[in-house]
Structure formats: C-alpha cells, structure tokens
Amino acid sequence: MCQLHSSESRLRMVPSLGITYTAAPRSVSSTMSLLLFDSICIFLISQAFVSWSIQELHIRQEMVEKISAAGQLMNCSAPVDILFMLDGSYSIGKGSFEKSKYLAMKLCNALDISPEKVRVGAMQFSSTPHLEFPLDVYFTKQEIKDRLKRIIFKGGRTETSLALKFILHKGFLGGRNLSVPQILIVLTDGRSQGSVAITAKQLKEKGIVVFAVGISFPRWEELHTLASEPTDWHVLFAEDSEDAANGLYTTLTGSTICSAAFPGCRVESHSCERKTLEREKVLTGNHFCWKGSTNGNTVQTALCPFYKWRNIFIKYPSRCYRTMCPDPCGSHPCQNGGTCIQQGLEGYQCDCPIGFGGDANCAPKLNLECSVDLLFLVDSSSSTTLEGFLRYKAFLKRFLQAVWSKEIPGNVGVAQYSSEVKVAVKAGKLADLPNLVKDIDSMQFSGGSTLTGKALRYITQHGFRSSPIFTVVPNDLPHVVVLLTDSNAQDSVVEAAKYARGQMISLIGIGSEFLRAELAEVTGNPKWTIVYSAPQDLFNKIPDLQKKICSIDSQGCSSQSLDLVFTLDSSASVGRENFVQLKNVVSSLSLQFDINRDLTQVGLVVYGKRPHTTFSLGKHITNSALFEAINQAPFVGGSASVGSSLLHISDDVMTIQKGARPGVKKIVALISSGAGAEDAIVAAQQLRNKDISLLVIGVGHVQASLLLRIAGSHNNLLQIPSYEDLIKNKDIIIEKLCDEAKSPASPCNPNPCMNGGICIPGNSSYQCQCQSSEGPHCEKRIQRGDASQTWMRSRRLHAHQNSHAGVRKYLATQPFFASFQRRSLDYG
Numbered sequence: 102m103c104q105l106h107s108s109e110s111r112l113r114m115v116p117s118l119g120i121t122y123t124a125a126p127r128s129v130s131s132t133m134s135l136l137l138f139d140s141i142c143i144f145l146i147s148q149a150f151v152s153w154s155i156q157e158l159h160i161r162q163e164m165v166e167k168i169s170a171a172g173q174l175m176n177c178s179a180p181v182d183i184l185f186m187l188d189g190s191y192s193i194g195k196g197s198f199e200k201s202k203y204l205a206m207k208l209c210n211a212l213d214i215s216p217e218k219v220r221v222g223a224m225q226f227s228s229t230p231h232l233e234f235p236l237d238v239y240f241t242k243q244e245i246k247d248r249l250k251r252i253i254f255k256g257g258r259t260e261t262s263l264a265l266k267f268i269l270h271k272g273f274l275g276g277r278n279l280s281v282p283q284i285l286i287v288l289t290d291g292r293s294q295g296s297v298a299i300t301a302k303q304l305k306e307k308g309i310v311v312f313a314v315g316i317s318f319p320r321w322e323e324l325h326t327l328a329s330e331p332t333d334w335h336v337l338f339a340e341d342s343e344d345a346a347n348g349l350y351t352t353l354t355g356s357t358i359c360s361a362a363f364p365g366c367r368v369e370s371h372s373c374e375r376k377t378l379e380r381e382k383v384l385t386g387n388h389f390c391w392k393g394s395t396n397g398n399t400v401q402t403a404l405c406p407f408y409k410w411r412n413i414f415i416k417y418p419s420r421c422y423r424t425m426c427p428d429p430c431g432s433h434p435c436q437n438g439g440t441c442i443q444q445g446l447e448g449y450q451c452d453c454p455i456g457f458g459g460d461a462n463c464a465p466k467l468n469l470e471c472s473v474d475l476l477f478l479v480d481s482s483s484s485t486t487l488e489g490f491l492r493y494k495a496f497l498k499r500f501l502q503a504v505w506s507k508e509i510p511g512n513v514g515v516a517q518y519s520s521e522v523k524v525a526v527k528a529g530k531l532a533d534l535p536n537l538v539k540d541i542d543s544m545q546f547s548g549g550s551t552l553t554g555k556a557l558r559y560i561t562q563h564g565f566r567s568s569p570i571f572t573v574v575p576n577d578l579p580h581v582v583v584l585l586t587d588s589n590a591q592d593s594v595v596e597a598a599k600y601a602r603g604q605m606i607s608l609i610g611i612g613s614e615f616l617r618a619e620l621a622e623v624t625g626n627p628k629w630t631i632v633y634s635a636p637q638d639l640f641n642k643i644p645d646l647q648k649k650i651c652s653i654d655s656q657g658c659s660s661q662s663l664d665l666v667f668t669l670d671s672s673a674s675v676g677r678e679n680f681v682q683l684k685n686v687v688s689s690l691s692l693q694f695d696i697n698r699d700l701t702q703v704g705l706v707v708y709g710k711r712p713h714t715t716f717s718l719g720k721h722i723t724n725s726a727l728f729e730a731i732n733q734a735p736f737v738g739g740s741a742s743v744g745s746s747l748l749h750i751s752d753d754v755m756t757i758q759k760g761a762r763p764g765v766k767k768i769v770a771l772i773s774s775g776a777g778a779e780d781a782i783v784a785a786q787q788l789r790n791k792d793i794s795l796l797v798i799g800v801g802h803v804q805a806s807l808l809l810r811i812a813g814s815h816n817n818l819l820q821i822p823s824y825e826d827l828i829k830n831k832d833i834i835i836e837k838l839c840d841e842a843k844s845p846a847s848p849c850n851p852n853p854c855m856n857g858g859i860c861i862p863g864n865s866s867y868q869c870q871c872q873s874s875e876g877p878h879c880e881k882r883i884q885r886g887d888a889s890q891t892w893m894r895s896r897r898l899h900a901h902q903n904s905h906a907g908v909r910k911y912l913a914t915q916p917f918f919a920s921f922q923r924r925s926l927d928y929g
Contacts, residue, residue: 178213188289197317226264227257235275261293291323439463471651484588518556519549553590554597672741674776708746709737718760741777747784775803
C-alpha cells in the first residue's frame, strides 16, 4: 500500500529577490533490484507543486503602537483621484475579501474626501472587471464607507491583467484631468492567471501611482511587479491594517502628492520581514508495494515511489518606512491599569479604573468603605531581611494614606514579630493618620526566628482589647488580622491559625508567590490570600487588600451552618473531559464556604446508572483535604439515572449516621446533562418532604420542563449553556446556595430520635417522644416490665412540650446521648 508520510519543516530564502538560498539535501532511498518486476506501480499522486502561504509582518509591539498612533494623526488634503481595485476571485475567498473592504474603509479615514480634494472610486475584478462606483458619485467619508461595505463578493478567476487593461483604456471613470495625481490601490493575493508585468508597466508609464496590498496568501513577487518604485514604499500587507494605513500615508505625505504630515512627525526606516509558508511534495524513496493481476493465481509486486509533504518557510526581508510621531503615552505614565489617551502632540489623559484617580496618573483613590477592627502583623524576622521589612512598612503607610480616615468607625493596630511580638500601635488607640504613619516609621527591624504561629496566638489573645474610654467605637466590629510575611513559618502556624479563626478573627495573608500554599492554610481559604510576583508588584495589591477587608463582613454564607451534598452526572453523556470540568467547578464552589464540622460540611455523590458516594458529610474538614478528595472522584460512564442518585442521598447520605446534623440547613446541588432525569421527579419530592432543598443545574441542551418539575420551582433551577460556562456562572450558583442556606431549617430533619421515636419540633428546639425506649433521643431500649415507667416519663414530657424552659429543665436531669450533647436543645 502506498501512503503519505508526515510533514517536516525547513527554511529557504528567495533567489528571485537576490536572497541566499539554502536547503537541506533531499535523501532518496537507493533503488533495490532484488526482484524482476513485470510492471511498475504507478503512484497516483500529482507531481504538481502544491502550496499556500501564511505571512507575518514582524515588528516589535512598541513599534506597532507607535505606528498606530501616528496613523491616527496623519491626514491627506490635496486634489487626488484614488481608485480601489479589489480582488474578488475565488483564490481570495469571501473572508479575505471582507478584510480588503475593511482596509479600504480604514484608508479613507485620513483622506479629505470632497469634490475639490480627494475623490474615491472602487472596482472589483475576478474573471472580468466590474466598476462598483465611479469617482464622481460619493463625496463624504461616510458615503464612501457605506458603499464599500455593500460591495458583494463575486468570485471567479484572478484576471488581474484584464482589470489593468480596463483601467488603461477607460481611465479613472469620474475622475478629473491628468493634472490631478491618480493613485491605484490594488488589493490582491498576487495569484493572477497570466502575466501582469507589461500592463502594470504601461499604467505606471502613464503616471499612475500603484500601491500593491497583499491580501490573504499573496505571491510577493507579483506584488513587487505591480507596485510603483521604490517597491518598499508601495508594497503593503493588509493583515495589519494599522501598519498598512501608516505605510500608505507615509508614502503619500513623503511625495509631492500630499504633504500634510502632522507637525513633529518624521519618517523612520526599520527592518521588517514577511513570511510565506509553502507546502511541497518530496520523493523520499522507492519501496515495495502490491500490484493487482488479471491472473487470480498470482500477485505482482513493484517498486513504488513514496512521497512526503514538507513545509518550507520563505522569508522576505525588507525595509519598511513608517511615520513616527512624538508619543506622550510611550512612557506609560498611567499607573494601576489606567489607559493613556493622547491629546495633541504632547498632551495625554489617563482613563483610570474604578478606585483610582488620586492624581492625573491614576494613583490609588480608595476608601475603606467598611467598619472593621484592623490589625497588621508584620514579619520582622531574619528570613524576611531588612529590605523586605522596610518594603512592608512602606506598603502599610501607602495603604493607610490611600484608604484610612478618621471618619471610619473602627480601630487600626500594627504589630511586628520574629522570635517575639512587639505591638507598635495598639488596636484600641484612635490615632489620626499622621500619628499612625509616625508610629510605623518608628518600627525597627529585629531579626530572629520566624515564629508566625506564636505571633498569631498572641494577637488573638491580646490584639483586640479596646480601652473603655472609646465607647463610641462599636465593640462588635469584625476583627481582621492582615499578615505580611516573606518567609516560611518555623513553628506550628496552621494550628495557631485555626485557633485564631475559631475566635472569630478573620485572617488575610500577604506574601511572595512561593508562600501561596502556606498562606492558604493560614487563612483557611485561598480567596483570602494575596501574593505578589515582584517587590514593586506589592504596591499594586492595595485595591485587592481593600476589597478583601471590606468583603469580610459580607462573605455571603461562608459562616452559615450548612450540610451540602453535590451530585454529579458521571455518565457517558457527559464524557471524561466535561466531568473534569464538573469537578473543578465543585472545587471552586467549595472555596466559598468555611469547611469544618461547625459550619459547612460537604459531601459528593457521582452517578451513572447507579450512584456512588465519593465521600460523605464531615469526612473532610479542611479545604485542602476536600479538594484532593474531589479530584479523586471517579468517572463512571454508562447510562444515567438521576432518580437513583437522589434516592441514595435521601436514604444513605443525608442521615445522622452519615454525618448530617439536626437543625442545620441541608441542600443537594444536582449538576446534570439532563440524561436519565425521567425517573427523578418522585425522588426529588421525597427530598423536599424531608426539608432538604434541591438546586438543579442543567448543562447544555436539556429539557427545561423536566428539570423544572425536578427542581420544584424556577428559583431552584439554573440552566447553563455549556460546561465551559459553568465556572463563569459560579457567582450565580453561590448566590442560589446562600439564599437557600439562610432559610430556616427544621430541627427534626433528619430525625434525631432513635428506635422509632417521634421528633416534636419546638421553638428552635425539639423533643423526642419515645415508644419503647427512653433517653433524650430514645437511645435506650427498655424491658417490657419498665413500660409503665416509660409511659409516666412520656406524660411528664408532654406537660413541658409548650415550655422551652421546661424542656430544658426536664432534659437536664436525663443522661445525654453523646453525639448530640451540644446540639440537641438549641439550634439558633
């Protein structure tokens, strides 16, 4: 069998342009003559050279910006007749034809179009030339652009020579006499059906200036033949419209045709390079192949040629002449993401993002806009170095100068640590900004070990004690510690951080990139970390810090007690790649909650035809452990059954035995492709009957009516167009989950009463009515002879069921069931 081999690339230069040619020698296998062949295998692949081109104009990005800016300042206002000649052949294609129209419209921007100044016409050519509009019909830029936009691609052969003859004989229809300069702008791929050299020469001899603009994959030799001399000034490339426009204006304003260059601008020459990628078929050698035979008893063989395709990059080094103008924005004066807008020759204005605009160059202009007790904990250890410590001091001063004011109801404290902790500014001291800056300046580098854990424990115990005389400041404001460190902790910082967060102190960590993992463990959540890549980058994080501080008091439902189970479609209808995206979304959503046994517990169920519990509620009590477990969730494949998954969650996941907590809101988040959802309506209702909320997230083209019946209401249904859009809609999903998490939860779901006991809800509490057992949760089975005592206890319990205090008093005399000792009475 004869086959095509894979391609390889090589580089050569073009001899026709006087450029050195180098190429790797072709290796051809020597012909083997071990057998006498009756015939020769004819390899049915055309010997014709097959090629296409891809061009690039390589200029530094800084140069591109200058070229673009200069092009916007240039203008040609002189009597000139300009005719656009658009290649509308099949070799161009409709897409590239639209690009040529766009460039023609862009070139009009710098032309003073009017009956007395610049006149513009257009023609399209392919198999035959066609005049789209003459030069004496439209006399405003907008009219010309609108008419160019309406030109329809015709298709056909590339008869460039025929179109040039049309102009040679007919002239510029609608133009003026020969005293007005005539400019022909040919936009083509240079792949004409015949030679254009003679006709192009005749046009140029008549005084017509010809610009050749390469479109799509041009043959550059033909463009150089078409263009006027010097060709470096008259050959342009349409793929970079800004560069092409500047090149045209540069040539016009540098000649006697049009001399209205912007004051102060000058023409500069720089090296540029156009590339062409051609593909050719190369003989690699002769190999054995089979040949059919009319005789059914014999099989003939032959020595057949084998070919492979190789890519050849042809480079066209050249000189480009472009106009450069003084650029006040070239030094990038606008800071913090501001956009520089040039005004005149030397002026500029900064368009500043929200939160900036403290001066003309977009300095921070922020306000804390929230009320917090704030304490900065600065690393002063030897590992951070004196330079790092001074950098943090400068950052603190700049941050406070940008955001803090005496009108903010709150306190600011500053402490430094290494082996010991020193408080420079007490959090209860209401100091004005100048004194705050003075106190920060007085902080001295101490050196020593990096005992971050010790510092966090000290600050937790002693950092937020306000003086009684400042009673005007609320004492229930959120406590926020901002840790600034540039070295790894040398003690048990994770346990100390957990202790601090347990005391309702919010932690924000700032450090270098290499500390990202440790800071995430300290803060308990990567969203509360700020990392910088370079020292100067630290000061760009001021807005980030302001946003994180002020989001402490509006964290959605991260501090809400919640039992949350995700159930993911892991069937073949989703596929492995999309299932990975589902797991990434679940990980991202879980970041928004405080994962521990006191606040949010997360479980995960995946399903195909049957459900599989990846991990149950409370199995993983840290974000890092949870993320790792989510990543290990298996892809099941096969068909899908949403109903079996929801029943499994109802019966085997949202239970006390599997970690569900009475009195805590319970939510099931179903992410489904819609496959296998027909059996889920009854199971969904069973969840709701147990006071378990269900959020249904449908991905892709799903039956909205079916998912709505499963969700129970429009409020509990989200439809996402694709798996890629899931992460983009993360905030909407979180909002839905938080709204549901804040709704009241029944203390009797799941039923905390054992052995068939009946849970009777009360005012934020519950009590168990036992049948054949006793205890607060009916946990103790009793013998038959003790039934009368149980009946008496039940009567006494009923006497108190309308009095919450009575229930407390009665149950206080009974032995408590261990796993519910802290939660059985009050779920406020």
